[in-house]
Amino acid sequence: GAGVSQSPSNKVTEKGKDVELRCDPISGHTALYWYRQSLGQGLEFLIYFQGNSAPDKSGLPSDRFSAERTGGSVSTLTIQRTQQEDSAVYLCASSLARDRVPSSGNTIYFGEGSWLTVV
Amino acid sequence: AQKITQTQPGMFVQEKEAVTLDCTYDTSDPSYGLFWYKQPSSGEMIFLIYQGSYDQQNATEGRYSLNFQKARKSANLVISASQLGDSAMYFCAMRLNTGTASKLTFGTGTRLQVTL
Numbered sequence A: 001g002a003g004v005s006q007s008p009s010n011k012v013t014e015k016g017k018d019v020e021l022r023c024d025p026i027s028g029h030t031a032l033y034w035y036r037q038s039l040g041q042g043l044e045f046l047i048y049f050q051g052n053s054a055p056d057k058s059g060l061p062s063d064r065f066s067a068e069r070t071g072g073s074v075s076t077l078t079i080q081r082t083q084q085e086d087s088a089v090y091l092c093a094s095s096l097a098r099d100r101v102p103s104s105g106n107t108i109y110f111g112e113g114s115w116l117t118v119v
Numbered sequence B: 001a002q003k004i005t006q007t008q009p010g011m012f013v014q015e016k017e018a019v020t021l022d023c024t025y026d027t028s029d030p031s032y033g034l035f036w037y038k039q040p041s042s043g044e045m046i047f048l049i050y051q052g053s054y055d056q057q058n059a060t061e062g063r064y065s066l067n068f069q070k071a072r073k074s075a076n077l078v079i080s081a082s083q084l085g086d087s088a089m090y091f092c093a094m095r096l097n098t099g100t101a102s103k104l105t106f107g108t109g110t111r112l113q114v115t116l
Helices: none
Strands: A005-007 A008-012 A019-024 A033-038 A043-049 A067-071 A075-079 A086-093 A114-118 B002-003 B011-015 B020-021 B025-026 B032-039 B044-054 B064-068 B076-077 B087-094 B102-104 B108-115
Touching: A005 A075, A008 A019, A019 A086, A019 A114, A033 A075, A033 B102, A043 A067, A043 B102, A075 A086, A075 B002, A114 B011, B002 B087, B002 B102, B011 B020, B020 B108, B032 B064, B032 B076, B044 B064, B044 B076, B076 B087
Parallel strands: A008 A114, B011 B108
Antiparallel strands: A005 A019, A019 A075, A033 A043, A033 A086, A067 A075, A086 A114, B002 B025, B020 B076, B032 B044, B032 B087, B064 B076, B087 B102, B087 B108
């Protein structure tokens, strides 16, 4: 597709279960971000992938959260042993490599998010 | 570390009027990009406008313009001729262009309500 694609769009899970959220970035985009937004709040950075560089994991809130990016494209965010406070919308974004883009084209595009509810 | 500050939790504007949404930032890096996003009630993040730290002119995109004052570290969004469909949350964000990895840092947002 033309935009960032995320799945599932909605997920309801029981406390203690594991969940996987998928992000398919825009074709050719080597930078990929995961953010979390709780109801009525701003965006909380989780993790950032840039090409073959080591990811910036500084925003992951606990070791229950992990993410991987296979083949430099699709990314999966995994939350193990989900808790109610994990309920949020998880947003994925992508962009072209920073150093290959003139400033006017350095745009980051978001997917529509995966709404996670832990009951 | 970079920081984005949006001091207006909520703003009202009458239809067809112009409105300015404030954003200030803090970074010691010389190279960075500033973004504005719109988030309607449906939840998607819609890119509006981008300003690079070395850009000589203020960015404009249709009814959106960015009032970039580098010395004051401000990047206010100006929406001209407001429309009812402009009612949404607006987020200012910054991304550094130096270093091996750089995340997009967001402000807390401003909720804009356009009235008749």
